[in-house]
Amino acid sequence: MSPEMLFDLLWKALLQTLHMVAVSGLIGSLIGLPIGIFLATSGKGELFPAPTLNKVVGLIVNAARSTPFIILVVAIIPFTRLLAGTSIGTKAAIVPLTIATVPFFARLVEAAIREIDKGLIEAARAMGATPMQIVTKVLLAEAKPAIVAAFTMTIVSLIGYSAMVGAVGGGGLGDLGIRYGYQRFMPEVMLAVVVVLIVLVQLVQSAGDALARRFDKRNRQG
Amino acid sequence: MTIPDSAADAIRHNPAQNDPMVTFERVTKRFGNDEKSFVALDNVDLVVGRGEITGIIGRSGAGKSTLIRLVNGLEKVTSGRVVVDGTDVGGLGETGLRSLRREIGMIFQHFNLLSSRTAFDNVALPLEIAGLDRAAIKAKVGPLLELVGLADRASHYPSELSGGQKQRVGIARALATSPKLLLSDEATSALDPETTQSILALLKRINAELGLTILLITHEMEVVKTIASHVAVMDVGRIVEQGRTFDIFTAPKHETTRIMLAATSGTTLPEWLKTDLRQTPSAGDRILVRLTFLGATAFQPLTARLVTEIGGDVNILAGAIEEIAGEPFGTLVVAYPATPDTIARANRFYAETGLSTEVLGYVA
């Protein structure tokens, strides 16, 4: 394969990966965020006590998280068709990717919020804050660095997951690697895909870390 | 006779100056369900005077935090009433509680400042919560930081401040909504003695200048002695003693108070002496007596007269002059032969001078 052809393949695959990861990462996190907040604040004696619903949501989240991604992709094909109008292609791949993102991000957000010192919630209550004010002014503000880190982790995981959506013709880097590198014995394609993925993950991680550090005021040197 | 509505309102909002700020009426607080419930507060009666600094002291687990958290409704009574400035806290719904809380400031042992906000924005938080606009907030926060001596630290984050500075931010934040009552839960327990003194001095100043009522809880005798005009001593969910700080500490009636006082006052006996101490005398023993007297100037003449009155064979084992709630107060531990005539002579001297005494025991 000529270098031009390889570059062209890689470039198209990269754009597909970025498209899938960006859309599913954004939508999945937007849905996952409130679920994570709910999980972290709806236990017994917490801000929005609803222990039963909390348990139910927790169970669903666990079920979704323990389903292997490739099985999820296949299992929800009817739902994907309903939502995307098709069950193959990049657009279709975004549906299972988004669904996998929601519980993953929700649990990370829950953990980030649970990390916050209970004394801060107590102080805000003592000021006469409403539960909603406590969420926006205390919990989200204080958890911001951890939530940014969670989002970074989600995107990195999504890059990995997106390699599997070749099964529904989703395309992307992983798919390219499998089809050319593995099935057609073109190790140089495989190598190129791996290198691009490594660089991509590195970039995402560094950008995420830098952003989280900027938000984190806990260990500043005078 | 009917009172016009406007006048009734005026009366409601301006209760008589000598009405207490907080009263606890037969307050009991249980945690947990019936079978294995735990009684954290047991029939507590307490009055917090308006404009005063009242201290609640007790050992860990005595129920101090539980007690103070009932005042702003962070915890609910199981039975009894907590009345704050004429309002029964237990009778308030969530909305009522929130507006009450905006009239009560609170400071904490671990400051509880938001790490993501600067000193300025931490002080601004209660004002944002109360719905003030940015301009009004700015107008309030500046003077508050000035008041606590942190005007030059406004844009610092908590991680860039010392413990004492953090507590000053906490105090400014607690004062932001111009409360009528300040609650302090171990506000100085995480600070070194010097910083503790400066924070206590600040609280004292706020009390004097703003006329703010302060209810503070602590396990440190020193804190109560330094600033509280009134004190309540707690032990396992009960208030065992309460009154003017000076009265309670100069004449403690309850064992818990005595133990806590002994641990902090300058008149602790050395360990070896304590182990040798017996409650009944045998022949040739010496008697150990603790004398307490009011006023600092009494110390010198007293020690001198003691020696001449009782005879040469008197040892002074410990002595200290302390200040309690601003009044000087002295303690002296002396030992002399436990013979009938020496004891009689000493007792005559005590009666004549009006000294209060306590026999600690006998040593060989």
Ligand SMILES: Nc1ncnc2c1ncn2[C@@H]1O[C@H](COP(=O)(O)OP(=O)(O)OP(=O)(O)O)[C@@H](O)[C@H]1O
């Ligand atoms: N939410 C709760 N559930 C069950 N028990 C509680 C709860 N809060 C406090 N207690 C118990 O009530 C008792 C009094 O607690 P509290 O925190 O009021 O003590 P404290 O005097 O403030 O102690 P410290 O000096 O250690 O802060 C303790 O035995 C504690 O275990």
Ligand SMILES: [Mg+2]
């Ligand atoms: Mg406590």
